[in-house]
Amino acid sequence: xxxxxxxxxxxxxxxxxxxxxxxxxxxxxxxxxxxxxxxxxxxxxxxxxxxxxxxxxxxxxxxxxxxxxxxxxxxxxxxxxxxxxxxxxxxxxxxxxxxxxxxxxxxxxxxxxxxxxxxxxxxxxxxxxxxxxxxxxxxxxxxxxxxxxxxxxxxxxxxxxxxxxxxxxxxxxxxxxxxxxxxxxxxxxxxxxxxxxxxxxxxxxxxxxxxxxxxxxxxxxxxxxxxxxxxxxxxxxxxxxxxxxxxxxxxxxxxxxxxxxxxxxxxxxxxxxxxxxxxxxxxxxxxxxxxxxxxxxxxxxxxxxxxxxxxxxxxxxxxxxxxxxxx
Amino acid sequence: xxxxxxxxxxxxxxxxxxxxxxxxxxxxxxxxxxxxxxxxxxxxxxxxxxxxxxxxxxxxxxxxxxxxxxxxxxxxxxxxxxxxxxxxxxxxxxxxxxxxxxxxxxxxxxxxxxxxxxxxxxxxxxxxxxxxxxxxxxxxxxxxxxxxxxxxxxxxxxxxxxxxxxxxxxxxxxxxxxxxxxxxxxxxxxxxxxxxxxxxxxxxxxxxxxxxxxxxxxxxxxxxxxxxxxxxxxxxxxxxxxxxxxxxxxxxxxxxxxxxxxxxxxxxxxxxxxxxxxxxxxxxxxxxxxxxxxxxxxxxxxxxxxxxxxxxxxxxxxxxxxxxxxx
Numbered sequence: 070x071x072x073x074x075x076x077x078x079x080x081x082x083x084x085x086x087x088x089x090x091x092x093x094x095x096x097x098x099x100x101x102x103x104x105x106x107x108x109x110x111x112x113x114x115x116x117x118x119x120x121x122x123x124x125x126x127x128x129x130x131x132x133x134x135x136x137x138x139x140x141x142x143x144x145x146x147x148x149x150x151x152x153x154x155x156x157x158x159x160x161x162x163x164x165x166x167x168x169x170x171x172x173x174x175x176x177x178x179x180x181x182x183x184x185x186x187x188x189x190x191x192x193x194x195x196x197x198x199x200x201x202x203x204x205x206x207x208x209x210x211x212x213x214x215x216x217x218x219x220x221x222x223x224x225x226x227x228x229x230x231x232x233x234x235x236x237x238x239x240x241x242x243x244x245x246x247x248x249x250x251x252x253x254x255x256x257x258x259x260x261x262x263x264x265x266x267x268x269x270x271x272x273x274x275x276x277x278x279x280x281x282x283x284x285x286x287x288x289x290x291x292x293x294x295x296x297x298x299x300x301x302x303x304x305x306x307x308x309x310x311x312x313x314x315x316x317x318x319x320x321x322x323x324x325x326x327x328x329x330x331x332x333x334x335x336x337x338x339x340x341x342x343x344x345x346x347x348x349x350x351x352x353x354x355x356x357x358x359x360x361x362x363x364x365x366x367x368x369x370x371x372x373x374x375x376x377x378x379x380x381x382x383x384x385x386x387x388x389x390x391x392x393x394x395x396x
Numbered sequence: 397x398x399x400x401x402x403x404x405x406x407x408x409x410x411x412x413x414x415x416x417x418x419x420x421x422x423x424x425x426x427x428x429x430x431x432x433x434x435x436x437x438x439x440x441x442x443x444x445x446x447x448x449x450x451x452x453x454x455x456x457x458x459x460x461x462x463x464x465x466x467x468x469x470x471x472x473x474x475x476x477x478x479x480x481x482x483x484x485x486x487x488x489x490x491x492x493x494x495x496x497x498x499x500x501x502x503x504x505x506x507x508x509x510x511x512x513x514x515x516x517x518x519x520x521x522x523x524x525x526x527x528x529x530x531x532x533x534x535x536x537x538x539x540x541x542x543x544x545x546x547x548x549x550x551x552x553x554x555x556x557x558x559x560x561x562x563x564x565x566x567x568x569x570x571x572x573x574x575x576x577x578x579x580x581x582x583x584x585x586x587x588x589x590x591x592x593x594x595x596x597x598x599x600x601x602x603x604x605x606x607x608x609x610x611x612x613x614x615x616x617x618x619x620x621x622x623x624x625x626x627x628x629x630x631x632x633x634x635x636x637x638x639x640x641x642x643x644x645x646x647x648x649x650x651x652x653x654x655x656x657x658x659x660x661x662x663x664x665x666x667x668x669x670x671x672x673x674x675x676x677x678x679x680x681x682x683x684x685x686x687x688x689x690x691x692x693x694x695x696x697x698x699x700x701x702x703x704x705x706x707x708x709x710x711x712x713x714x715x716x717x718x719x720x721x722x723x
Contacts (some may be wrong), residue, residue: 242569242582243596249583255569256576269570274678278620285615293605328602339682351601381654 096237100230121174130271206246209234225262232263246304299322301336321347418494423564427557449503485637504689533573536561559590625651628663648674
């Protein structure tokens with residue numbers, strides 16, 4: 070994996086960087102962004118780290134998570150102070166783990182200069198400098214190589230962020246993107262101070278009792294239709310357990326553990342007769358295609374859409390769409 | 397990690413080996429035993445691979461699992477044939493992932509010569525040759541080094557067995573025994589043909605619907621007392637879901653995901669007013685001490701015991717024992 074020369078030049082030249090990552094940030098988005106900020110600061114640069122959404126509670130073990138701001142005005146005033154001649158236009162944007170402004174929720178802002186560091190495939194044009202590596206299991210791996218190239222020491226805090234980023238995006242080395250290369254990088258990150266058990270415990274074993282009770286309620290709704298597992302979460306369930314949407318992170322994946330399942334679908338009630346549907350595939354069926362047929366989108370193995378309908382009809386529409394696709 | 401010279405000599409000298417592992421075999425026991433058998437066969441040796449219990453259904457993806465026999469008479473007649481002068485006494489026993497005859501359920505047999513390859517700490521004396529590495533995350537890692545030392549090529553089948561052994565005993569690299577060394581070995585095993593996703597899918601995503609329904613019933617019994625999570629499984633639940641004890645593998649660990657929990661306990665009904673209790677600790681409390689107070693045993697983080705009592709009294713006895721230990 071080769072870090073582009075123009076990206077290195079961009080990072081060497083700038084004095085202040087605006088690092089932004091996608092809405093509903095996951096561990097790779099957060100860990101990669103924080104690690105990049107720490108790395109650039111060790112070179113004497115200033116950084117602002119932005120996410121429109123706040124850091125989910127269970128990611129607050131990541132050292133440096135408090136750097137995240139969701140205030141655009143702080144970006145603007147900082148830009149104003151550093152480059153008054155440009156009238157507060159923002160330069161040196163770095164998009165991390167995403168590749169367009171829409172995904173960061175800043176589609177209406179103008180940026181003077183920008184770079185993209187991402188492992189999601191894209192056909193989009195955004196970014197003066199684009200470093201896209203669809204083969205990389207995690208953006209965290211790209212930040213690792215970037216730091217090597219820049220000759221920056223990986224501190225314990227950076228190692229913890231990068232290890233977490235990689236752990237989340239490989240399902241702690243369970244997904245098909247687990248390669249010898251990523252395991253050797255993980256080994257190096259442990260040597261630099263990352264603690265695998267501490268990270269895994271924080272990622273997987275810090276559920277609130279309420280969240281656990283919500284999961285049980287959801288799993289109790291399980292219906293299996295041939296090779297499709299359907300669960301649902303209702304507004305009543307949130308109310309009864311004192312939980313919110315944030316608590317449903319990973320829920321769509323739970324019924325994957327069933328041998329006979331090819332797709333699992335979680336119907337989340339947004340309001341009466343309005344559902345957000347999250348689809349997960351074990352790889353045999355492309356759920357992005359199904360989501361697209363309902364004007365949604367996503368990846369081959371994880372996709373979603375919204376539908377206005379009662380539950381029964383919404384479920385039948387999904388089963389029909391899957392049946393049509395399979396034919 | 398240094399393979400003892402006397403073990404290497406023992407393996408070079410023998411022509412036939414009896415490889416045995418512990419009752420209720422897990423992935424490390426199975427994968428390590430099969431890999432060792434394949435390795436010795438590649439040197440032209442004969443092997444018999446023994447477990448008193450049969451291979452659990454969900455480990456049947458391990459290539460070579462069908463080598464396991466639970467017939468002692470086949471051991472004896474094979475010994476008779478190979479060494480008639482010794483009257484059928486068995487030589488060249490290799491205990492894998494355990495270190496005494498009781499753990500393999502053959503405490504009444506006599507062996508002429510024996511070796512032990514294990515990563516469990518022991519004060520016992522069994523074995524003419526003992527190779528015990530309590531620091532090794534898995535016995536599979538020891539077999540890996542043994543093969544290196546013997547100059548044996550790691551085939552795809554062997555790699556799959558060793559990777560599975562390591563995956564199970566490190567919680568696919570989530571437990572505190574996850575080291576840079578074990579990650580680099582895993583990387584090498586992938587290069588030799590192990591497929592991380594295929595293995596993880598088989599280990600974690602091949603639940604029957606009945607087993608899943610049983611898990612739900614069990615989780616629905618969850619009670620939390622301070623930092624202790626208690627669940628139970630009854631004979632009725634097995635009946636209602638068409639499942640058996642084998643299906644409760646991993647169940648004691650599920651409530652670990654709760655942040656506030658230090659210990660999780662699963663009460664399994666053996667018969668009316670008779671329970672097997674499995675304890676899991678997140679590391680702060682030594683559950684072996686608690687199990688010992690009920691004449692059970694185990695490790696710091698995983699232990700168990702049996703108790704004759706109704707559920708309510710059994711539960712109260714446990715809570716009291718934990719409370720006493722904490723003081």
